[in-house]
Amino acid sequence: MQGNIMEKAGMLFASLMCAIMLSPAWALATEVTEMAPVPAVGEADWWKWPLILLIVTFFMGIVAVLGGVGGGVLFVPIIGGFFPFHLDFVRGAGLLVALCVALAAGPGLLKANLASLRLAMPVALIASTMAIVGAMVGLALPTHIVQLSLGGTILGIVAIMLTAKKSTVPDVPHADALSSALRITGVFYEPTSKEEINWKVHRTIPGLFTFIIIGFMAGMFGLGAGWANVPVLNLMMGAPLKISVATSKFLLSITDTSAAWIYLNKGCVIPMMVVPSLIGIMLGSFVGVRLLKVAKPTFIRWMVIVILLFAGLKAVQKGLSTMGISLF
Amino acid sequence: MTQNNTQATKEQVLYADVLEKGMYAGLLLMVITFALYVLRVIPPIVPRSEISTYWSMPVHDYLVAINTNFLHWETLPTGWSWVKLLGYGDFLNFMPIAILSGVTIVCYSIIAPGLFARGDKAMGIMAIAEVLILSLAASGLLSVGH
Numbered sequence: 001m002q003g004n005i006m007e008k009a010g011m012l013f014a015s016l017m018c019a020i021m022l023s024p025a026w027a028l029a030t031e032v033t034e035m036a037p038v039p040a041v042g043e044a045d046w047w048k049w050p051l052i053l054l055i056v057t058f059f060m061g062i063v064a065v066l067g068g069v070g071g072g073v074l075f076v077p078i079i080g081g082f083f084p085f086h087l088d089f090v091r092g093a094g095l096l097v098a099l100c101v102a103l104a105a106g107p108g109l110l111k112a113n114l115a116s117l118r119l120a121m122p123v124a125l126i127a128s129t130m131a132i133v134g135a136m137v138g139l140a141l142p143t144h145i146v147q148l149s150l151g152g153t154i155l156g157i158v159a160i161m162l163t164a165k166k167s168t169v170p171d172v173p174h175a176d177a178l179s180s181a182l183r184i185t186g187v188f189y190e191p192t193s194k195e196e197i198n199w200k201v202h203r204t205i206p207g208l209f210t211f212i213i214i215g216f217m218a219g220m221f222g223l224g225a226g227w228a229n230v231p232v233l234n235l236m237m238g239a240p241l242k243i244s245v246a247t248s249k250f251l252l253s254i255t256d257t258s259a260a261w262i263y264l265n266k267g268c269v270i271p272m273m274v275v276p277s278l279i280g281i282m283l284g285s286f287v288g289v290r291l292l293k294v295a296k297p298t299f300i301r302w303m304v305i306v307i308l309l310f311a312g313l314k315a316v317q318k319g320l321s322t323m324g325i326s327l328f
Numbered sequence: 329m330t331q332n333n334t335q336a337t338k339e340q341v342l343y344a345d346v347l348e349k350g351m352y353a354g355l356l357l358m359v360i361t362f363a364l365y366v367l368r369v370i371p372p373i374v375p376r377s378e379i380s381t382y383w384s385m386p387v388h389d390y391l392v393a394i395n396t397n398f399l400h401w402e403t404l405p406t407g408w409s410w411v412k413l414l415g416y417g418d419f420l421n422f423m424p425i426a427i428l429s430g431v432t433i434v435c436y437s438i439i440a441p442g443l444f445a446r447g448d449k450a451m452g453i454m455a456i457a458e459v460l461i462l463s464l465a466a467s468g469l470l471s472v473g474h
Contacts, residue, residue, distance in 0.1 A: 086384050088386055096425065096429075104355075108344075110341070111344045118451065121455065125458050128458065254458070264429060265408070265466075271361075272383075273383060
């Protein structure tokens with residue numbers, strides 16, 4: 001029965017997205033690239049957009065948990081593509097949403113020793129530095145270039161989601177010299193097999209280099225970066241999947257912090273957008289975690305892929321339309 | 329192998345404790361300040377009904393517009409200038425956002441001495457470097473714009 005409820009929730013989210021895309025608000029969102037301001041609403045109607053944000057992000061929070069993606073990767077393309085907010089504010093809000101979700105999850109994951117501080121520290125140093133650079137570049141570039149790049153990135157994420165494999169406990173014959181020197185290793189208890197699993201990592205230097213790109217993109221687009229962190233930590237560096245997922249979630253609390261400060265200092269934060277989004281996505285995440293036991297992850301994952309595909313195309317279309325090129 | 333091997337290290341638990349306290353404080357304060365804002369207990373500088381006029385603008389245009397229409401400052405309200413506006417409901421919300429964005433700096437600052445004390449110099453240096461990087465980002469010294 002709960003499975004049916006989950007499917008209905010998924011369908012409701014998909015329907016909501018369709019309704020948003022077909023509504024006059026979507027038309028307004030398209031015009032944003034042409035710098036047409038949205039008329040001021042009446043004093044009695046000021047709450048409508050925050051309420052819509054709250055509802056959409058609530059469902060987004062559910063879908064993000066069930067689809068195994070972070071909130072930021074859904075928030076920026078969907079809100080940036082289909083809502084009348086400028087991309088500068090959407091990226092600022094997206095970073096804060098991803099940051100707060102990571103902050104909420106971080107302490108529990110660290111205490112359970114699933115997120116590894118020793119694995120996260122060198123990675124975070126590189127990613128957070130590059131997130132600052134990415135945020136500065138993203139705010140300096142013309143909006144249509146960022147839109148186009150965002151669209152390309154989202155389509156790339158779709159490709160990663162469709163093709164990336166996962167390894168529960170990758171085979172790491174020998175830890176490399178750097179990870180040995182930094183003592184990046186650990187033990188965790190796997191309840192399904194009732195055994196303690198020793199883990200270590202390899203290919204640390206290529207992994208750290210990859211986080212230069214990941215950090216840059218996280219800062220530039222305000223996306224969070226769990227979609228990239230997990231494959232690199234798991235498949236490239238050889239951390240077990242559980243450790244990779246948990247460390248990635250914790251890592252976002254550091255990477256997104258640095259970029260969030262750049263957006264905050266630049267003025268890209270409007271509380272009327274940020275707070276409802278944050279509350280919505282966190283409430284949705286709580287519900288999502290409860291539904292996780294009974295949901296059908298394959299269905300949700302495909303729904304996330306389709307939504308991201310559509311949002312990526314929309315971002316490309318918005319970027320091109322500003323340049324006078326019509327895609328559709 | 330003992331069960332203790334699966335336990336988090338002392339620094340990791342300390343980091344988690346500070347992070348948890350900062351996170352709860354920030355989120356609680358965020359709900360409170362937002363309620364004060366939307367219920368007009370503390371009136372905002374930009375009226376609630378007019379905010380939708382501005383959020384579709386690029387950030388620079390938005391800052392120019394709110395400065396021209398409401399603040400009348402000589403410089404645009406960027407960096408830490410929001411501190412001067414904490415008496416207004418909308419800008420009061422920046423305080424919990426700053427707490428949530430700043431808690432990681434506190435966490436790293438607190439674990440760094442313990443790392444050095446245990447002879448874990450490499451991680452200690454990384455913790456200090458992270459504090460410096462995040463503090464630089466928070467300082468507002470890195471100015472950018474369209």
